[in-house]
Amino acid sequence: MSSFATHTVFNQVPPLEDYSLYDTDPALREAVRREGAQAWAGDLNAHGAWLGRAQTLAAGAEANRSPPRLVSYDRAGHRVDRIEFHPAWNLLMTGIMARGLHSRAWMQPAPGAQVARAAAYLMQGQVEAGTLCPTTMTFAAVPLLQREPAGVVDFAGQWLPALYSREFDPADAPLGAKRSALIGMGMTEKQGGSDLRAVTTRAMPLGAPGRGCAYQLVGHKWFFSVPQADAHLVLAQTDEGLCCFLVPRWIPDGPRNAVRVRRLKDKLGNCSNASSEVEFEEAWGVMVGEPGRGLSVLLEMAGTTRLDCVLGSAALLRQALAQSAHHALHRQAFGKRLVEQPLMRNVLADLALESEAAMALALRLARAVDERADAGARALVRVGTPAAKLWVCKRAVAAVAECMEVWGGNGYVEDGPMPRLYRETPVNSIWEGSGNVMALDVLRALQREPEALPALEAELARAAGQHRSYDEALGRWRALLADTEQAPFQARRIAGGLARLWQAALLIEHAPAAVSDAFVASRLQAPGGMFGEMPAGADTHAILARAWPETAAC
Numbered sequence: 375m376s377s378f379a380t381h382t383v384f385n386q387v388p389p390l391e392d393y394s395l396y397d398t399d400p401a402l403r404e405a406v407r408r409e410g411a412q413a414w415a416g417d418l419n420a421h422g423a424w425l426g427r428a429q430t431l432a433a434g435a436e437a438n439r440s441p442p443r444l445v446s447y448d449r450a451g452h453r454v455d456r457i458e459f460h461p462a463w464n465l466l467m468t469g470i471m472a473r474g475l476h477s478r479a480w481m482q483p484a485p486g487a488q489v490a491r492a493a494a495y496l497m498q499g500q501v502e503a504g505t506l507c508p509t510t511m512t513f514a515a516v517p518l519l520q521r522e523p524a525g526v527v528d529f530a531g532q533w534l535p536a537l538y539s540r541e542f543d544p545a546d547a548p549l550g551a552k553r554s555a556l557i558g559m560g561m562t563e564k565q566g567g568s569d570l571r572a573v574t575t576r577a578m579p580l581g582a583p584g585r586g587c588a589y590q591l592v593g594h595k596w597f598f599s600v601p602q603a604d605a606h607l608v609l610a611q612t613d614e615g616l617c618c619f620l621v622p623r624w625i626p627d628g629p630r631n632a633v634r635v636r637r638l639k640d641k642l643g644n645c646s647n648a649s650s651e652v653e654f655e656e657a658w659g660v661m662v663g664e665p666g667r668g669l670s671v672l673l674e675m676a677g678t679t680r681l682d683c684v685l686g687s688a689a690l691l692r693q694a695l696a697q698s699a700h701h702a703l704h705r706q707a708f709g710k711r712l713v714e715q716p717l718m719r720n721v722l723a724d725l726a727l728e729s730e731a732a733m734a735l736a737l738r739l740a741r742a743v744d745e746r747a748d749a750g751a752r753a754l755v756r757v758g759t760p761a762a763k764l765w766v767c768k769r770a771v772a773a774v775a776e777c778m779e780v781w782g783g784n785g786y787v788e789d790g791p792m793p794r795l796y797r798e799t800p801v802n803s804i805w806e807g808s809g810n811v812m813a814l815d816v817l818r819a820l821q822r823e824p825e826a827l828p829a830l831e832a833e834l835a836r837a838a839g840q841h842r843s844y845d846e847a848l849g850r851w852r853a854l855l856a857d858t859e860q861a862p863f864q865a866r867r868i869a870g871g872l873a874r875l876w877q878a879a880l881l882i883e884h885a886p887a888a889v890s891d892a893f894v895a896s897r898l899q900a901p902g903g904m905f906g907e908m909p910a911g912a913d914t915h916a917i918l919a920r921a922w923p924e925t926a927a928c
């Protein structure tokens with residue numbers, strides 16, 4: 375309490391800092407155990423404690439207050455296209471890479487490795503989201519490059535060791551002079567990002583054409599995040615059709631590549647991360663994957679980055695929930711703490727359900743990635759990832775806005791954490807395939823993957839027979855799916871409905887009855903249009919104590 379000449383300051387909330395993101399999240403700890411990553415619990419605990427330190431949290435805010443800057447020329451007038459970052463960005467990248475979130479689960483595959491990485495990513499995203507962008511794109515590129523035979527570039531000998539390295543090296547230098555490397559993706563052009571067949575960038579062979587051979591690229595990309603990355607995987611047209619190319623920042627044994635950064639995007643959120651517009655002025659690249667198969671190469675990468683979008687949204691939702699639960703514990707109105715007001719309990723508990731459901735589905739999908747040797751698991755990832763991306767990323771936008779409102783006016787002010795969380799949330803729904811594209815992708819996966827529906831049915835059947843509302847909702851979803859003529863028009867209902875059902879199934883199977891009962895009642899039986907409409911009877915005490923253990927005392 376401090377005194378001014380006119381008033382005494384009281385009833386303001388202390389910052390939420392110096393806490394462990396892992397310790398304070400019982401549902402996450404349970405999911406880590408359940409999905410097979412208990413061996414990493416110690417690492418996750420240490421990671422959660424590091425992330426929750428006041429210094430790390432401050433770095434997250436600072437990296438976004440001081441966005442990167444494009445430096446086109448050096449002082450002698452040489453073209454450099456360099457991106458300059460605030461030291462807070464480097465601190466966060468150092469932490470991410472030290473924990474291997476950009477490659478470790480592919481470098482040392484083991485049961486639970488993907489789940490452990492997903493849980494760590496989910497905590498990392500609570501502190502800062504911009505640094506997730508180079509992390510996810512690099513992570514998605516690694517399994518592709520692991521398969522690439524040596525051509526004019528030695529992937530196994532040169533690129534993979536640099537990608538596996540856990541030392542962040544921000545130097546703008548040729549690969550051989552660096553301790554580690556990062557990868558970006560370049561697909562979207564001015565005329566379109568969803569329909570990638572419309573790509574106009576052209577690649578011409580510099581000698582013999584084909585996989586592993588050198589090409590020259592001419593064209594542009596309208597969104598090209600992480601332009602400082604050591605290479606991008608770029609989609610371009612060739613005589614064999616669309617192909618994927620590794621376009622390094624520096625030509626091997628040569629100068630800086632002719633990838634000209636025209637400008638950086640001035641974005642709503644994700645401000646710490648550089649997203650650019652570039653032109654390829656006869657840029658050098660090497661073909662990755664089979665000729666004419668560029669789209670499927672990049673869509674394989676997108677499968678990984680889309681799951682990271684789900685994790686990223688689950689992260690923002692979790693952090694917004696933690697901030698609002700903390701706020702409601704410390705702020706009073708009308709003679710009671712906010713957390714004691716019945717209507718606020720309805721809102722907070724409802725948000726807690728959304729957060730746990732998002733996390734549970736994301737970690738279930740991560741386990742399916744761990745189990746990818748099995749065709750059923752691969753089919754679950756294929757169909758479940760776009761469904762989860764559609765639903766979780768959209769729900770997070772509404773949920774984070776609601777969390778901001780729990781803070782009242784302070785939630786709208788840049789001194790606190792809520793505006794950044796709010797601005798950050800929509801992008802996960804837009805990039806890597808926007809909502810409609812995800813919904814249509816669910817239909818495509820169901821049509822093309824014979825394993826998908828049986829694998830889903832087996833997953834959803836495990837929760838059947840325990841809640842009438844769940845069984846009825848499952849029946850309605852099956853009927854919707856059966857109407858193939860209407861399916862494209864109803865794709866959001868099908869995909870979103872699938873995600874909700876799967877979330878309900880996971881909670882019925884694994885969460886305490888207080889959580890699953892309330893989830894089924896409020897999402898399947900009598901769904902409301904906003905948060906805080908849970909029907910009477912919800913056990914808010916149990917739900918909140920699980921979501922934010924400090925509330926257990928009230």
Ligand SMILES: Cc1cc2nc3c(=O)[nH]c(=O)nc-3n(C[C@H](O)[C@H](O)[C@H](O)COP(=O)(O)OP(=O)(O)OC[C@H]3O[C@@H](n4cnc5c(N)ncnc54)[C@H](O)[C@@H]3O)c2cc1C
Pocket residue numbers: 558559560561562565566567568569597598599600641644649801804805806807808809810811814
């Ligand atoms: C901050 C940021 C960073 C990005 N970084 C990168 C990057 O590094 N590399 C990269 O390649 N791209 C990047 N992107 C681009 C992003 O992936 C695209 O913006 C996105 O895929 C959508 O493409 P578009 O913008 O061309 O929209 P469009 O393709 O024009 O789509 C517009 C809308 O139409 C909908 N739509 C499209 N097709 C259909 C259909 N058949 N039926 C119904 N609706 C449909 C879409 O869902 C969307 O809502 C970035 C975007 C942002 C915002």
